[in-house]
Amino acid sequence: MLGEPSQALIALDFDGTLSPIVPRPEEARAHPAAGAALRRVAPLVGTLAVITGRPAADAAELGGFADVPGLIVLGHYGLERWADGKLDSPAAEPGVAAARAELPGLLAGAPDGTRAEYKHHAVAVHTRQAADPQATLDQLRAPLTGLAARHGLTVEPGRMVIELRPRGMDKGQALKTLISERHSRAVMYVGDDLGDLAAFGAVRALRATGIPGLTVCSGSAEVSALATEADLVVDGPDGVVGLLDALADQLSQGS
DSSP: OOSOGGGEEEEEOSBTTTBOOOSSGGGOOOOTTHHHHHHHHGGGSSEEEEEOSSOHHHHHHHHTGGGSTTOEEEEGGGTEEEETTEEEOOOOOHHHHHHHHHHHHHTTTSOTTOEEEEOSSOEEEEOTTSSSHHHHHHHHHHHHHHHHHHTTEEEEEETTEEEEEETTOOHHHHHHHHHHHHTOSEEEEEEOSGGGHHHHHHHHHHHHTTOOEEEEEEOOSSOOHHHHHOSEEEOHHHHHHHHHHHHHHHHHHHO
């Protein structure tokens, strides 16, 4: 990446990576220094991207990404694309609407603090505000898995959240597609949660073909599985911003 930055791709998750985890998804904002770090890196590499489970336009707005030159946001695990202020989003699959209609009944007896989040291409159930978030998540796992199966959706577990979304797309596939499109010859992916494991796997697969790759975990006490798979672990969004700044320093010296 340092040798040929014009052919390098840097991709990052949003929640827990560029943005601290918050009790309610709509309260998320990028780390105060993330925008400046991204603006420093953007002109120094071939491609800079955010790959998130959020709707692409929502992530762009919450992150304040409009002033990051050339940034591509792939939302809903790659189903949506935001770039240069323009959004490309396909029609929602019928299974998502069907699951959305059933979800209130399924959650009728759930513990207080359980929250549903309705997205264009997915539905998610958050338990972070429940009295016992992990026990509530475990209680809902089987019913939500059944709901997904009935409507042809896949289950994506995360940090005190279970998401139901269309099959056939994940962050690994989104990353591989973007790398192919951009003809990237080196890649770094930064994430924090179980949904990022597929992107880590994509980086490892690319390394086997001779494309250098680095996986970075935005570390937290909630998720250890990703840290054990990462080449490098940093201290949450603070560490991610520090890594971006350090990379910008190195790339600037070489330019």
